[in-house]
Amino acid sequence: MLRVAVPNKGALSEAAMEILREAGYLQRRDRKELVLVDEENGVEFFYLRPKDVAIYVGQGIIDLGITGRDLFSDAQVTTGAEEVMGLGFGRATFRLAAPKGRFSSEQDLAGKRIATTYDGLLAGWFADQQIPDVEVVHLDGAVESAVRLGVADAIADVVETGNTLKAAGMETFGRPILESEAILISATGERSSVGDQNGADRMIRRLQGVLTARHYVMMEYDVRRSDLEAVMAVTPGLESPTISSLADENWVAVRSMVPAKKTNQLMDELYELGARAILVTSIKASRV
Numbered sequence: 001m002l003r004v005a006v007p008n009k010g011a012l013s014e015a016a017m018e019i020l021r022e023a024g025y026l027q028r029r030d031r032k033e034l035v036l037v038d039e040e041n042g043v044e045f046f047y048l049r050p051k052d053v054a055i056y057v058g059q060g061i062i063d064l065g066i067t068g069r070d071l072f073s074d075a076q077v078t079t080g081a082e083e084v085m086g087l088g089f090g091r092a093t094f095r096l097a098a099p100k101g102r103f104s105s106e107q108d109l110a111g112k113r114i115a116t117t118y119d120g121l122l123a124g125w126f127a128d129q130q131i132p133d134v135e136v137v138h139l140d141g142a143v144e145s146a147v148r149l150g151v152a153d154a155i156a157d158v159v160e161t162g163n164t165l166k167a168a169g170m171e172t173f174g175r176p177i178l179e180s181e182a183i184l185i186s187a188t189g190e191r192s193s194v195g196d197q198n199g200a201d202r203m204i205r206r207l208q209g210v211l212t213a214r215h216y217v218m219m220e221y222d223v224r225r226s227d228l229e230a231v232m233a234v235t236p237g238l239e240s241p242t243i244s245s246l247a248d249e250n251w252v253a254v255r256s257m258v259p260a261k262k263t264n265q266l267m268d269e270l271y272e273l274g275a276r277a278i279l280v281t282s283i284k285a286s287r288v
């Protein structure tokens, strides 16, 4: 049976269960359940702390897991697990911050103390940046208070809306350290490998299908044959658009998948290139 780790609480938990449900897997109803067996799909789900997911997968105890890119990097599991794909939710940026006006670049942090819950990730980054004598102070949360309370000179934390920093009178500075989102990781290599490779491949395909359905729409329109080349350049589709003939042989119908975010911009462009009867429908499910 395929073994899959899912965050049991925190920022990624609900959305992780939602994407798995959308992909046709059974998920727990009760937040206290630690394991759930989906007999029909041959998958055993383990609800674990998001930070621990990389450790279980890296040791080959679990085949696939959902975690944050920042958490994966922080766990420093350099062998035994790898990122398979971004899952498009739980987006946040891991950044440096300090009281307004105090620092302007990461280079200002030589010899300073930086508080964070992600000390593995941060220490690795400072080493890469060759900024000397930085002391990384590990805290378990509420790091925004660390500077005011005198335990650090600056902090590094995940920023989503920026509201928490603003409320604490702080601002980000320096280059962003990591763009994070929820990711699917897989066991790899000698020490660990996926037990049920077919089941894993199927789950990856299903999740890719959910992402396509979420991020693409189906666009259909009619266009004169003579304008076909121009409009096809605007909606090339994932592989190639479908062209069907119409009763009027000077016209054709085109069907193509396009990024949902670009819907209106593309409709404007197509209209200006002569396309008419432009229709957009959402995709409920897909296997690409």
Ligand SMILES: Nc1ncnc2c1ncn2[C@@H]1O[C@H](COP(=O)(O)OP(=O)(O)OP(=O)(O)O)[C@@H](O)[C@H]1O
Residues within 6 Å of the ligand: 009, 010, 011, 012, 050, 051, 067, 068, 069, 070, 071, 090, 091, 092, 093, 141, 158, 159, 160, 161, 180, 181, 182
């Ligand atoms: N607003 C947010 N706050 C915290 N983490 C976020 C946020 N948005 C996205 N994330 C991502 O969620 C993951 C952190 O989840 P985790 O469950 O450890 O944090 P949490 O929701 O703050 O829970 P906890 O209360 O245990 O700190 C990281 O990958 C992080 O990038």
Ligand SMILES: O=P(O)(O)OC[C@H]1O[C@H](OP(=O)(O)OP(=O)(O)O)[C@H](O)[C@@H]1O
Residues within 6 Å of the ligand: 140, 141, 142, 143, 144, 157, 158, 159, 160, 161, 162, 163, 164, 165
């Ligand atoms: O940019 P924002 O949208 O404000 O979100 C980011 C904040 O949310 C998280 O804290 P959380 O509420 O999880 O508390 P914690 O520090 O105890 O983890 C994170 O650690 C930041 O503090």
Ligand SMILES: [Mg+2]
Residues within 6 Å of the ligand: 141
């Ligand atoms: Mg938190």
